[in-house]
Amino acid sequence: MKTVTCTAPVNIAVIKYxxxxxETLILPLNDSISFTLSQDEMCAKTTISISPTFKEDKFWLNGKEESLENPRIQNCLKEVRRRASKRKHESGVEGTLNWHIHIxxxxNFPTAAGLASSAAGYACLVYALGQVYGIEGDLSSVARQGxxxxxxxxxGGLVQWYKGEEDDGTDSVARPIAPPGHFPDLRVVICVANDGRKKTGSTIGMRRTVLTSRLMQYRIQESVISRTAAMIKAIKEKDWSEFCDLTMADSNEMHAVCQDTSPPCVYMNDTSHTVAALIHQYNDVKTASGNVNHKVCYTFDAGPNACLFVPGAVVGELLGLLMRAFPPSPTQNTDTYITGIPTQPTDLTRELKSLADEDGQPTGKLKYLIHTKVGDGPRDLTDSSASLLDLSTGLPKQEDGNGVSP
Amino acid sequence: MKTVTCTAPVNIAVIKYxxxxxETLILPLNDSISFTLSQDEMCAKTTISISPTFKEDKFWLNGKEESLENPRIQNCLKEVRRRASKRKHESGVEGTLNWHIHIxxxxNFPTAAGLASSAAGYACLVYALGQVYGIEGDLSSVARQGxxxxxxxxxGGLVQWYKGEEDDGTDSVARPIAPPGHFPDLRVVICVANDGRKKTGSTIGMRRTVLTSRLMQYRIQESVISRTAAMIKAIKEKDWSEFCDLTMADSNEMHAVCQDTSPPCVYMNDTSHTVAALIHQYNDVKTASGNVNHKVCYTFDAGPNACLFVPGAVVGELLGLLMRAFPPSPTQNTDTYITGIPTQPTDLTRELKSLADEDGQPTGKLKYLIHTKVGDGPRDLTDSSASLLDLSTGLPKQEDGNGVSP
Known part of the structure; x- marks a missing residue:
């Protein structure tokens, strides 16, 4: 039996996909750029065992046994095994390719929070498969198919996903464009919205936008191309103010083409829009006092949660502002409302207090905040105690609190 | 003393301005098309008196004396007087042009409902000015400056506003393109949203969109031009299904460019989006049973209220659906919730019941519904009892319930 355990991070796009x-190869219509977030606060974890004694392939996800028949998982598995078989003479994996697999x-972050867990999940699966079969080289085009x-x-850090030109998708790969510390002391605050509304899944939503939105044609052919170039320039020149403006513009443009879809795909809700308005007002205050490096920017994925990029120097102030504008529910205290990197919300100036009060919401509009930072790529955990599978049986550990019975 | 009293209707755009x-002449970037609504349910009313005995110009709006210094009112007044003076020899208005004016x-519809009252208000003012000074010919380019x-x-009916090409705006005029009964037995249901959020005024919002939205460039240069042509064709051919699709697409595109603005201009709220989604689902049901002529469409102006165009054959069903999906507040009954043309909401099929329940909202998300229809243009009321001014004093009537003291 061979076992590996890996973790992989979440990423948040600033130029949106x-x-x-x-649809099958999952090739995008435009390049995208993202920040990879720290795995200390949010990550996916995957243990893979292969053994000649396993009777069948098995898969457990978040404590529940699932079918491995999912075509996206199968595509990833097939592609990794194909790559492994091409170099089986050097690597000595011959034979192990026929063994059954337990995944x-x-x-480690709350499910049902609307936080894109599939990105971390598939990156982790593919990275762990790469480790178990001894694959070298870029795995991003495999993860893309998940x-x-x-x-x-x-x-890790700032990453660009190139849309590529080839029909087979071989050049639709991701590459790091700046390390995690490129914008020094940058923090990330995720505002998890308490949302009761139904969503349109992003696969269906994207398809519908491509088919029905006229504005999408312009986004793809003109707008996002020039914005991506401007974003790369802003990143290279560490122009934080420009970076913020481009990030908010691209988030707004993505949600605009979603609104321009028939029927519309609506992901932001009233709370999301109030957070966005508060950030613009906060930036007005900072800009008026000449602190453009204290600018905060928001971005929203296909869901109501705001992801805020915040210079470390003002994170305490921002947390104070959010707590005042979006008071926690009566059953929460500061510690359960602000999770992640421990930071006390700082006292607000009179100006910021009145700003928060102006946008003030009833309690509970946000579930909680996650305070995190930018981080590195997937990790191979060498500590065997981290394994999610029992190293003797290859079945989920009971003591893991997974609630999985072997 | 010479006195006229006129009423003028509200209009709802299906291709949006x-x-x-x-900014000064109020010349638009694109053509727009609207339905004029019946004055039985919603209208502006204006009485104008001119007299050689008046000491000064005076203006009362909704029961409160206001300054006439507003530059938009002054522009309308100046332009009407200029036209009158050009033909003073024929019309015999010479002299009256120097008399002071009371307006x-x-x-007649609830204020603070977010229903664009300025369109009806300025149309009424300009139409009444035209009557009092005996102006003939088109007044739309004067009203436009208000x-x-x-x-x-x-x-009345379906109206096109041509953006025009001239710098002085002389060809930026409105013209009827179909009479009120063009789509026979068409009804209009306005869903007045109970909205607590702040708005961006449309003058500021438009300016901001033009300055900051990239998608707006495409809307203006490409999208709205071809959609306007398609809309005129659909109207001429009485293609109701196509008319509905184009109306919803243009409303969505307008709100998309508002979202693409920096900072975003957000006019629709969660309730607005729920109404829109319900209409799409209702249309799916109707289309599945082959009734494309029973299609309903929505359009949203720069506010959260849905305006629905509804074939008369299904208006009872739609009212039933809305009442179930958006129950009135506990203090309301059907009569105070559904205002305007009296119509009983009809019983729903099981399919429509479950559709309403799926989107079901807490009570009070909508304030009330206004059930109205398409109507004609401004009217000159010959019945002197309709006057808002006392015909002897030229001051607001006390018995009018205006709350105006002369």
Whole structure:
């Protein structure tokens, strides 16, 4: 039996992926750029065992046994095994390719929070498969076939996913463009919205936008191309103010083409829009006092949660502002409302207090905040105690609190 | 003393006006098309008196004395007087042009409902000025200088506002393109949302969109031009299904460019989006049973209220659906919730019941519904009892319930 355990991060796009040119290979209509987030606060974890004694392939996800028949998982598995078989003479994996596989995955962050867990999940699965079969080289194009944005979670820091030109998708890969510390002391605050509304899944939503939105044609052919170039320039020049403006513009444009879809795909809700308005007002205050490096920016994926990029120097102030504008529910205290990197919300100036009060919401509009930072790519955990599978049986550990019975 | 009393209708655009090419003359960046609504349910009413004995110009709006210094009112007044003076020898208005003027205006529909009252208000003001000074010919380009969309309220039925090409705006006029009964037995249901959020005024919003939205460039240069042509074809051919699709697409596109604005202009709220989604689902049911002529469409102006165009054959069903999906607040009954043309909501099929329940909202998300229809242009009321001004004093009538003290 051979066992590996890996973790992989979540990533948040600042130039958004919305729309495919190939549904099966998951090839996007435009390049995208993302920040990979720290695995200390949010990550997917996967243990893979292969053994000649296993009777069949098995898969457990978040404590529940699932079918491995999912075509996206099968595509990833097939592609990794194909790559492994091409170099089986050097690597000594010959034979192991015929062994059955046990896969156990879970996310360490709350599910049902609307946080794209599939990116971290597929990046982790593919990275762990790569480790178990001894694959070298880029795995981003494999992860892409599990979930498009998963390819960006294969690397840390700032990552660009190239849409590529080839029909077979071989050049639709992700590459790091700046290390995690590129914008020094940058923090990330995720505002998890308490949302009761139904969603349109992003696969269906993207398809519908591509088919029905006229504005999408302009986004793809003109707008996002020039914005991506401007974003790369802003990143290279560490122009934080420009980076913020481009990030908010691209988030707004993505949600605009979703609104321009028939029927419309609506992901932001009233709370999301109130957070966005508050950030613009906060930036007005900072800009008026000349602190453009204290600018905060928001971005929203296909869900109501705001992801805020915040210079470390103002994170305490921002947390104070959010707590005042979006008071926690009566059953929460500061510690359960602000999770992640421990930071006390700082006292607000009179100006910021009145700003928060102006946008003030009833309690409970946000479930909680996750305070995290930018981080590195997937990790291979050498500590065998981290394994989600029992190293003797290859079945999920009972003591893991997984609630999985072997 | 000479006195006239006129009423003028509200209009609802199906191809939206959003963005000016000239802020002072109020010249739009694109053509727009609207339905003029019946004055039985919603209208503006204006009485104008001119007299050689008046000491000064005076203006009362919704029961409150206001300054006439507003530059938009002054522009309308100046332009009407200029036209009158050009033909003073024929019309015998010479002399009266120097008399002071008393203007008293009010809306017969609830204020603070977010229903564009300025279109009806300025159309009424300009139409009444035209009557009092004996102006003949088109007044739409004068009304336009009060409030852009007011020019469309100068005519009944379906109206097109041509953006025009001239710098002086002389060809930016409205013209009827089909009479009120063009789509026979068409009804209109306005869903007035109970909205607590702040708005961006449309003048500021339009300016911001034109300056910051990249998608707006495409809307103006490509999208809205071809959609306007398609809309005129659909209207001429009485293709109701196509008319509905184009109306919803243009509303969605307008709100998309608003979302693409920096900072975003957000006019629709969670309730608005739920109404829109319900209409799409209702249409799916109707289309599945082959009734494309029973299709309903929505359009949203720069506010959260849905305006629905509904074939008369299904208006009872739609009212039933809305009442079930958006139950009135506990203090309301059906009569205070559904205002306007009296119609009983009909019983729903099991399919529609479950559709309403799926989207079901807490009570009070909508304030009330206004059930109305398409109507004609401004009217000159010959019945002197309709006057808002006392015919002997030229001051607001006390018995009018205006709350105006003379």
């Amino acid at each position: 919305w729309g495919k040119r190939d 156990c995955s879970k996310n 979930s498009g944005s998963a390819c960006r979670s294969i690397y | 959003w963005g000016k090419r000239d 008293c205006s009010k809306n 409030s852009g969309s007011a020019c469309r309220s100068i005519y």
